[in-house]
Amino acid sequence: MSNLVQKYNIPGPRYTSYPTVPYWDLDSFSGQQWKSTLIGSFNVSNEDEGISLYIHLPFCESLCTFCGCHKRITKRHEVEDPYISNVLKEWKLYCDLFDTKPRIKELHLGGGTPTFFSPENLTRLINSIFKSATHAKNYEFSFEGHPNNTTKEHLQALYNVGFRRVSYGVQDYNKKVQLAIHRLQPFANVKNVTEWAREIGYTSVGHDIIFGLPFQSKDDVTQTILKTKELMPDRLAFYSYAHVPWLKGNGQRGYKDSDLPTAEIKREQYEMGKALLGEVGYSEIGMDHFSLKTDSLYKAMENGTLHRNFMGYTASKTRVMIGLGVSSISDSWGSFTQNVKNLEEYSHLVENNIIPIYRGHILTKEDKIIRKHILNLMCRFKTSWENQHEVFRELGAVKDKLSEMALDGLVEIASDSIYVTEKGRPFVRNVCMAFDLFLHRKAPDTRLFSMTI
Template sequence: MCQNLIDKYNVAGPRYTSYPTVPYWNMDNFSVMDWKTSLRQSFDESNATQGLSLYVHLPFCESLCTFCGCHKRITKRHEVELPYITALLKEWDLYRSVLGARPRIKELHLGGGTPTFFSPEHLTLLLTELIKVADLDSDCEFSFEGHPNNTTEHHLQTLYDFGFRRVSFGVQDYNPSIQKAINRVQPFEHVKQATEMARAIGYTSVGHDIIFGLPFQTEADVIHTIKQTEALMPDRIAFYSYAHVPWMKGNGQRGFKDSDLPTGTSKRQQYETGKRLLEKAGYVEIGMDHFALTTDSLYKALQNESLHRNFMGYTASKTQAMIGLGVSAISDSWYGFAQNVKSIEEYYHLVNEGIIPVYRGHILNTEDLIIRQHILNLMCHFKTAWLQPEMTFDELPEVLSKLKTFEDDGLLEFERKQVNVTEKGRPFIRNICMAFDLLLQRKQPDTKLFSMTI
């Protein structure tokens, strides 16, 4: 990749799991009542045709991985499991009272933290109670994030029996020195065992998460990790950039010095090399940072243009409404966002008082909805159009002027009232989306809120 382009576009920018991005949520125009109204509207419009997505945040981990940007609570005390599940079920009851009708679950994802911190017995309790008050879509997708070191055959079989068919395992890198630096030591044999157990039980989509740009990581390390990955051929691979944001996560990401991180140029070379090896092995790039075999549903969703992106990342299942349960979980009604409190103690207090534990959110206006669709189109399909009046907005001429720079660099092409991102432009998709981000352009963030785009 051209060094000039790296120097030009390697700036801090959002990853666009939402628009508006969280730092630009308008708290002055938000209330929990408004959030409930937007969710009920979305549910009434879409439950019968699309169903509902359910994200459950399970925050506990036995040790701190210093690369992680997720909200978690570090503990080895497993007696925390049952009280947390009890609170989750109370929150689910509160949301069902808002919905006013029996929900139809299209997608359910267990994230963390470490979902497999919880025992199979407690996961059974959680899922039994969640599902018994809902209908399951005939084509529902259940997935979870597994830690290769503690995901047992019992975990896998229990979740499979509930309908889980997709699991992703965090790999990061196979170099022991890098694993030690990020406090995530797990030999290849553990990943191999977990992957093969899942397949033997019947999981149809096994994913691996790989990170580039880690401390002490070199291009040779990325090559080694992907070669090891080829031996297992997971159905999906998330190959994403390490986001170094210690100012947001405190000392949790300070197990190494900034000087131990690869430079922007080295990091981009790691990505280019990794992408080339993955494509040579038969993987197809899906949106940003994701690769899949042509037999996987994510690839099929890309082909038929049904690929969707939300706070859970890329998904083959599109629902208008998504409810997030648990501390820090984010919900999305399409018309609004809401995030739960991050303190477990405060979360317990609120749900025990019968209060939906939201502490911030945003209700989208007409402009927000239009920009959100454009950015979603770019992130999922590498193109967007303004042929229809409902896809235009007052500042469109200014946005098109900004896009001209990307055209001059060969990163996108104009086609009538449409813009198409070129193959060369895909690594810069976050930068291209930033040209549409009117809120970011009107007010640059006062502090470092985003990771570097490259």
């Protein structure tokens, strides 16, 4: 395995979209096209499955140095009210485009730190969203909670407005690692918020664990998983730290590159952690995710409805995902857009009744075919082109690119399909890269992505 790690450990996308953001065609994009594709998809999706809504809440009281999210560090909680007001103004701008009320199937609060906001303001936010929307059948609402500041009041307030899933960022329980990533967080805090959620009635509690952090050893990963076993969260994100300081400014420069585990040690951390999670009772779901068999994510994998988008893996698919707030990304199934990243610019635009997007991409027919194959690989570890509309001009070249991975036992290539083997699952990003025509046609001049391993 170590030789394969050395061979395939290259920079590559995580494929929460295709095309990936650096390859969006900005020159041919327009806000009017975005609105047109959005309205068309909304009319289908809203009637059939509902839509998804992502709300970015960017504030944090302190900087976690492993974080690659768009955030604003402040201890001034008076920023809460005006930000929520602007998010609701943005939501109204979208609702004004539609002839019917949106039926929300999935709603996720991300950050930043959503629990930076008071329970009262979070309640106000959700209740105000539903003044212009209704609930879809079998809806699922989730949020990201910080174990150090999530209170019972937060959990109860969000439960009261429909939330049944929460995920907590754990990362690692070793104090030296926590100091390096500026995330001091005792096990007792995680235990409290996990148990509170279950007492209140949450049906899915998740933990995020990261390997490859500064000063982190294999033993640290083992101990973190064993501590996690005491709480048995319903699902786990167990993923590699993405070291991209050239993209994220000074946030990831609180330690030296030499403080990070080598690629080989990272892979050993993953393999050991994956095996241990299996022994504990977790099943692997797609890439970097694990769940108990009772969780909706496992059931989605089993019945073939697992989906991946800018919110990560989800248990169901909607054609429309609207992102609200600074830096949020939206998907109309025919196009992508991203909001401006600067808080003041965002506020200025929505206050002037302008949807605050600053870039996007309109998907071509070829884009949609490739997206389908990559989604299949990321969600089901296989894809096929049995039907003619699943074939694309450069398919032969893609198969050629995968031939060496086939020799290494990572994929099996048939006349009309590709299957990622158990051995190949840790390299699924590399498999998807073979399908990424944008990456083939124009290799990046500068480093854009984290390492695949």
